[in-house]
Amino acid sequence: MKVVVLNATENQIKPIELANSANSIYAIKNDKGKITSINFFGEDKHKTKQIDLQHKHQGMIPHTHEFHGEKYHPSSARPCTPEELAIIARAKEFAQ
Numbered sequence: 001m002k003v004v005v006l007n008a009t010e011n012q013i014k015p016i017e018l019a020n021s022a023n024s025i026y027a028i029k030n031d032k033g034k035i036t037s038i039n040f041f042g043e044d045k046h047k048t049k050q051i052d053l054q055h056k057h058q059g060m061i062p063h064t065h066e067f068h069g070e071k072y073h074p075s076s077a078r079p080c081t082p083e084e085l086a087i088i089a090r091a092k093e094f095a096q
């Protein structure tokens with residue numbers, strides 16, 4: 001698993017739809033140096049999951065969206081799992 005940090009503006013909530021490599025994770029950092037989202041891509045390089053850290057969804061920050069073919073931001077979200085929280089911590093370290 002690798003974490004790639006890209007510079008992005010704060011209001012960019014549509015980071016990347018397609019990854020360059022399969023089974024990768026991309027953390028998106030805004031211009032203030034904060035991670036805005038962590039995006040997971042599967043075997044076919046399409047997004048499988050997105051963790052959002054800077055906006056509320058159903059009252060939750062952070063939260064996770066599971067992708068099932070949606071292009072952007074599925075309407076339902078769930079709380080992050082302990083594994084996902086660990087990935088967030090790693091991404092934040094990596095972004096510094």
Ligand SMILES: [Zn+2]
Nearest residue numbers: 052057065077
């Ligand atoms: Zn969201």
